[in-house]
Amino acid sequence: MNPIVKVNCLKHFYPDKTEVHLCGLEFLVNPGERVVILGPNGAGKTTLISHILGLLKAVDGEVEVLGMDPYKNFEKVRKYIGVVFQNVDEQIIGPTVYDDIAFTMRNDKVDKNEIDKRVREIAALLKIEDILNKIPHYLSGGQKKKVALAGAIANKPKILVMDEPFNSLDVSSKSDILFLLNKINKEFGITLIITTHDLDIVPEIADKIYLISDGKIISGEGPRELFSNVGIFEDVGLEPPILSKLFHSLREEGINVKIPVNIKEAKEQLLSVINYKKV
């Protein structure tokens, strides 16, 4: 399978002379995959995303999206990428929710009836039909995130890039967004590229996790492999997931358990230990 996104040894200079040099492992994303980028602040996550979106020009290295250089072929690549930025307030452009979802399609001269059909379909999918005629200023944080997501997927992109989508969301909005992202990945086959700090929900949304630290891509594994290695998180200055920490310390106490990636697995492991002791 040919990767849909490929980044190799990327170098970028910001105007204040800050240099970001993302080397180490090659960043590869296959079609339909859910990829999470983890890393502490200033690791280069947003720089990586900006290059994938074609917003920045690399000084050195290789960036390929759908076989094209996204910076040189911005207009071509843009049509296949949906994006949700960290601050969705700056992303919602339309005077009403309906207009915002339709924004990209109108720019791409999609037929009016088709636009209407797609806006209503996506609104139903994200359960925001009741706010279609509302103006954005009065929406809650979770609703704004959903509107931005609807606007990003309205044009049926192949890749959806999201920068910190779970930031400043309450538990219920977070699980809503999580559910929706998995749904659109499954139903429409949209490839997901997500940056987040929220390690506890990463296993729910990732097939592959890239860990970035000090300008190096140091790991590109599945959640099970990565979460078994608690030390790697501490090395890069991230707090390991709470379940990994707990089960790692149980292992240090000599209890034979595997590191789980979710609550269900943790429960099964604990129950088997308890039952074993009872017997």
Add this chain to the structure above:
Amino acid sequence: MHHLAEIDNISITGNSVIHNLKAVSKMIFALFILISIVVSDSIVHIGGIMLILIGILVFSRIPLKTVGVLVLYPAFFSLVFALIMMQQSFEHGLIVIFKAVGAALNMILLITTTSYVDIFRVLSLFLPKLLVDIFLFTYRALFIFIDQIENLIKSMRLRGGYRAFNIFANLKNVAGAIGVMVIHSIDMSNRMYQIFSLRGYSGGIINWHEDKKFKLLDFLYVLISIIILAGVIVF
């Protein structure tokens, strides 16, 4: 901020007969009414126009309490000129206030029944594309920007940056805050430009709403304003 968002909401979500008229007919109406108010020197005429405008506002289901507050600003500022004019006669002073309030009511009627994008679209026929783009960008950014200013002022006060009767220190802190906001706004405009590009915007006014057709009611609405203007000139 509060008023701006509320006006935006009323103009976009309103569904009265006036809301459904074409933006251009509402702008022509507003123009003729404004000329009528400017050329008239009769308190009866201007009072009559104000009553008509209030009638249309009620008919359009615009909450008078909300827009009433906005009328107070021109009323207050025209008071200074009115007091000077009142030295000639009480009626002259009253005319100054009526003209200011009438003109404000006229513009309030326009902006509460017509969305800003529709107004910009009509303006784009006369103004350079770049200027219309600037209006559009600025309008969206304004809401975010005002929120940021409010937060900055709150944080400044909480950190002891604002003290009553300490004008020089306050001025210094406010100047610093404005500097920070300028840098923020440059950053924000950069990000918003990137978002507009990624979402396929390549300039020009976006066709947000289905363009309404000229209907009989549009002609009638414009006709009312012409009759008012003629009435003011003739009588």
